[in-house]
Amino acid sequence: MATTIHPTAIVDPQARLGEGVAIGAYSLVGPDVTIGDGTVVGPHVVIEGHTTIGRNNKFFQFCSIGAAPQDKKWSGEPTRLEIGDGNTVREFCTFNIGTAQDAGVTRLGDDNWISAYVHLAHDCQVGSHTIFSNNATLAGHVHIGDWAILSGFAAVHQFCKIGAHAFIGMTTSLSQDVPPFVLAGGNPSAARGVNIEGLKRRGFTRAEIDGIRAAYKTIYRAGLTLEEAKAELAAAAGQGGEAAPHIETLLAFLGNATRGIVR
Structure with a gap:
């Protein structure tokens, strides 16, 4: 399958695009970006920074991917964003690159469902098969295990960890770690039981x-x-x-x- 780039899109000649990649209208792809086979980038998407994206992802319109971290300590170091395979990223999502104060890389694994207006801050490490509902927000350095679910408007404090198969309720303000399998919710947040249905x-x-x-x-x-x-x-x-x-x-x-x- 041929790679297609809309005539209004701007793709730097140094960007590396795999087979079957589609770049939508008015999107921008920077020079240090790698996009794997079959990934579809919708209209008005900006992908910049040292960003590597795997195969068969789908980015909807108006996403900002790989922008500088929202951290005053960052001074232009070549930190990275790495995204795996098979992710769906809906409208207006913002994923930032990492910082030298941590691993230097923000990561999103495989087969994640990321709804509109989700923010992944610098140095976050998100596993695979997760679900982020609209407006779920991670501060810097947050770790999310496989199969975790964050409901709408959940907000996670920097350096928190959420274990595999955990479920975070709607509008939860989370400032402590959530063990695997636990259902947490409220403001202030508290453990509410086991994520049995999941x-x-x-x-x-x-x-x-x-x-x-x-x-x-x-x-x-x-x-x-x-x-x-x-x-x-x-x-x-x-x-x-x-x-x-x-x-x-x-x-x-x-x-x-x-x-x-x-x-």
Whole structure:
């Protein structure tokens, strides 16, 4: 399939476009941009900076991709934005490159559904198969695990971590880490339970879900300190069973939590 560039688009001669790439009307692609096969860039999209985009992505109109970070410490270092394969990015999204104060790269994985007006700030690390509803916003240095869902107008404080399969409710203001599998919401945010419906949709067995629910109760309902809860979880994981790998995932997350967890 041939690459197509609308006559009104401006694509720098140094940009690297794969086969079957389509660039829409009035879009702009900078010299340090690489776009993989089959990616479609709609009209009025700006892709700049040191930006690498994978295969079969779809960018809707008026997105700003790879612009300078909104960080006063950034002074022009050649930091990057990396986007994987199969992502859908809706209107008016803004993804910034990284900073030298962190990994130097902002990342978005594969098969993510990014709704309108979503902001991914500098150095964010977003996994795969996530869903961001309209106006979900990440401050700098946020980490999002695979299969996480952020509802509309959810706002995440810088350096927070959200674990795999977590669900963040609408208009949540999040300033602490959310462990995997946890449903969090409110302002101030709090843990509301296990994302059971999401786990069912992804094929988790009843035994896996029951084990995750028991682990949640250990953390949030047993009256234990976090260190005591971690010891209980380690013992539960050591007994094996279908849920053991998921409990180990929880333990690993709790061991790396930097802002404390929602309680």
